[in-house]
Amino acid sequence: MSSEAFDPNKFRVEDLFRAKEERRQRLARLPFEEKIKLVEKLQTGVSAAMKNEKLIFDSFLKVCPDFAGELMLEWDVVEHWYAEHALEPPPHPFDKRPDVIAVTASGRSIGVELKSWVNREQITTARKQERIQENILKAIGEQPPNETEHIGYLWLSAKQVRFDQQDAASFREQMLSLIKQVDSTWSKKPVWQKEHGDHVSDLSDFPILQKYLKGVRFHPASRDRFEIRWIRFPSPGGAYSPNEMLETLSGSLIGHRSDERYKDLKAISRLDEVYLLVHYDFKAFAYNTPFDAPNFGFKEAAKFASAALDGNGGYFDRIFLFHFLWGQEEAHRIL
Amino acid sequence: MEKVIQILNQMQAEGVVEKYAIGGGIAAIYYLEPYQTDDIDIFISPVIVGPNGLVSFGRIYSYLEELGYNPEREYIKIEDWLVQFVPASESVQEEAVAQADRVAFAGEYTQIFSSEHLAVELLRSGRPKDHARVVALLESQQMDMQVFHDIIRRHGLGEKWQEFAVRYDWKEG
Numbered sequence: 175m176s177s178e179a180f181d182p183n184k185f186r187v188e189d190l191f192r193a194k195e196e197r198r199q200r201l202a203r204l205p206f207e208e209k210i211k212l213v214e215k216l217q218t219g220v221s222a223a224m225k226n227e228k229l230i231f232d233s234f235l236k237v238c239p240d241f242a243g244e245l246m247l248e249w250d251v252v253e254h255w256y257a258e259h260a261l262e263p264p265p266h267p268f269d270k271r272p273d274v275i276a277v278t279a280s281g282r283s284i285g286v287e288l289k290s291w292v293n294r295e296q297i298t299t300a301r302k303q304e305r306i307q308e309n310i311l312k313a314i315g316e317q318p319p320n321e322t323e324h325i326g327y328l329w330l331s332a333k334q335v336r337f338d339q340q341d342a343a344s345f346r347e348q349m350l351s352l353i354k355q356v357d358s359t360w361s362k363k364p365v366w367q368k369e370h371g372d373h374v375s376d377l378s379d380f381p382i383l384q385k386y387l388k389g390v391r392f393h394p395a396s397r398d399r400f401e402i403r404w405i406r407f408p409s410p411g412g413a414y415s416p417n418e419m420l421e422t423l424s425g426s427l428i429g430h431r432s433d434e435r436y437k438d439l440k441a442i443s444r445l446d447e448v449y450l451l452v453h454y455d456f457k458a459f460a461y462n463t464p465f466d467a468p469n470f471g472f473k474e475a476a477k478f479a480s481a482a483l484d485g486n487g488g489y490f491d492r493i494f495l496f497h498f499l500w501g502q503e504e505a506h507r508i509l
Numbered sequence: 510m511e512k513v514i515q516i517l518n519q520m521q522a523e524g525v526v527e528k529y530a531i532g533g534g535i536a537a538i539y540y541l542e543p544y545q546t547d548d549i550d551i552f553i554s555p556v557i558v559g560p561n562g563l564v565s566f567g568r569i570y571s572y573l574e575e576l577g578y579n580p581e582r583e584y585i586k587i588e589d590w591l592v593q594f595v596p597a598s599e600s601v602q603e604e605a606v607a608q609a610d611r612v613a614f615a616g617e618y619t620q621i622f623s624s625e626h627l628a629v630e631l632l633r634s635g636r637p638k639d640h641a642r643v644v645a646l647l648e649s650q651q652m653d654m655q656v657f658h659d660i661i662r663r664h665g666l667g668e669k670w671q672e673f674a675v676r677y678d679w680k681e682g
Contacts, residue, residue: 201542202649207615209543210510210535216545217589254545 197259216257227251227288230453231274234496238505241494242276242284242447249276268442271435275445285445287490289430291465292458293422300461302334307407309337310386313345320404322353324360324368326395327404331388341382348380349405356392368394419458419465420475423495424482427452427508431488439489447491452479453498472497476506483509510535511615512588513549516576518617525572528554530609530620532595532602536627537642539612540651549590552622554597554606569594601629601664624649625657632661632669644677654681 201209228251239245255275256263263269272285310332320327356374363372375389383390391408430436430450440448454465454472465475476495486509487493493509520526531539533550553569573585584591597603605626612621622630628646631639646652661670673679 198542202540204543206539206612209538210614212543213538213546214510214589216543217547 212257216254227273230288230455230496230498231286231451233498233503234451234453234494234505237503238494238496241449241492241505241507242278242282244278244280244282247277247279247281249274251275264442264444267435268439271439271443272445272448275443282446283444285439285443285448287430287436287448287450289426289450289452290457291419291423291426291452291454291495293419293462296418296463297457297461303332306332306334306337309339310345311405311407313337313339313342314349314405315342315346317403317405318350320399320401322357322395324357324395325353325404326393326397326399327406328353329391329393329406329408331390332407333386333388335386337386341385344382345386348383352377352380352383352390353392353405360394369396370394371397416463416465416467416470416475418463420478422462423452423465423475423479427479427483427493431483431486431490431493433489436489448489449492449494450487450490451494451496453496455498459499472502472504473506476508480506480508485509510549510590511617513590513592514614514617514619516573516578516587517551517619520569520572523572525568526553528606528620530554530606530622532605532622532627532630536622537631537646539621540624540627541642541645541649547589547591548584549592550595551592552595552597552602552606554603556596556598566594599630599633599664601626601633601660601666604660604664605630623656624652625660628652628657629660629664629666632673633664633666635669640673640677643673644679647679 201212204212231249231251234241235246235249250258252270252273252275255261256269272287274286274288276284276286278284307330310330352374356372360368371391371393373389373391377384377387377389430452436448439445466472472495479495483493490509492507495506495508497504517526517529521529530552531549532552533548534544534546535549538544538546570580570585573579573587578585578587580586581591584593586592595602597606605622606620608623608626609620610623611618624646628643631643631646658670661667
């Protein structure tokens with residue numbers, strides 16, 4: 175089957191099986207060295223991103239097997255599709271688009287572009303914070319056992335300052351001195367602080383701590399006591415509004431549907447339809463503020479997204495919103 | 510894969526291994542269509558047994574480590590390939606190494622299991638993906654079926670073959 179002969183609109187299921195068998199035979203007849211070159215080409219094409227795309231689409235298919243209105247006969251990521259079907263790929267950059275190509279049971283060819291629902295600004299800030307926290311914990315090094323009398327654990331609050339490793343030894347020394355000082359004066363603190371903890375923000379006696387920390391919260395041992403990793407940062411959280419993530423979603427949907435890169439994709443890549451699959455994944459879960467709130471879940475987010483699109487998918491024929499977290503997989507067609 | 514074969518031949522020339530042959534997925538690719546894989550199974554014969562009575566790869570591993578190739582789980586990574594050394598401890602594996610085909614590759618020669626030995630070894634191994642390759646080898650009509658059945662008989666794998674033939678409804682024409 176040559177690329178010129180491939181017309182998905184006239185393709186039947188039997189043709190597909192026959193073509194697959196012919197392709198197998200043709201590939202099997204290649205000289206060994208050429209076969210190994212193909213294998214090596216496939217190896218280099220297996221990027222982490224592509225593995226992730228496979229996982230996402232495979233998981234999406236499990237919850238939405240008839241997303242194209244019928245079952246799929248076969249699919250693969252675009253990096254594999256042309257090579258494994260012995261088809262001439264379309265000219266660059268269309269040889270790398272869309273992320274997934276599938277053929278339905280009736281022979282329709284569907285392209286699926288995957289996009290992540292993430293707030294990149296939030297991720298950048300969170301990752302920066304994570305790096306600062308990592309450097310501070312590294313400076314503290316192996317934590318001594320919690321031998322204090324009154325302190326259960328500590329929460330550090332870091333400034334947005336790059337940590338200079340030359341300060342590491344002094345940082346550790348001053349941290350342990352601060353802990354000792356707070357522990358020894360704990361019994362003199364007001365009852366409320368003894369029961370609920372004390373936030374020390376005046377670190378002027380500890381200049382290196384002051385350089386990197388906004389403050390330290392000491393939690394009383396009477397409530398919770400940690401023996402290991404007791405000097406730590408609080409888990410990210412706090413007040414948030416789901417609106418921020420919903421605005422990110424509607425903004426990105428409107429951006430994707432009019433993205434000129436997809437304008438000629440259907441024609442050039444000989445696809446019958448092109449879909450957009452927006453997925454909420456671990457990265458968004460880990461670094462972004464939640465999209466949900468009481469009485470507002472993924473289904474409501476999908477309704478919101480559908481309303482934002484208002485029936486206009488731009489260059490995409492169908493658009494789906496997919497919750498790609500293990501055990502919470504859920505997909506909704508939003509166009 | 511060129512580098513892997515150069516190193517294997519060098520190991521053989523320097524006596525680190527006496528005989529080797531490529532089996533598994535790469536041998537299947539030699540006879541069938543290519544597919545995505547990054548590991549190479551190298552069968553070694555004779556099996557080297559250490560003082561504790563266990564199969565020893567110490568000499569192979571230290572030789573490769575001197576060349577800068579380090580173990581990754583049960584493999585040694587050579588360039589982009591994960592090479593697994595497999596002791597030819599089953600009689601069919603030992604015979605497959607001894608009677609392997611000499612194949613030219615990128616200016617070197619290497620040894621690859623014959624299609625008949627490969628099919629019997631895959632039959633013996635018996636994982637679903639191995640069976641799928643046995644079917645593909647049978648369908649490719651590249652095997653001398655008399656040789657194939659002789660190997661099955663000599664290594665006592667008749668029962669496995671019967672089970673396979675029933676399961677995959679294989680009838681010889």
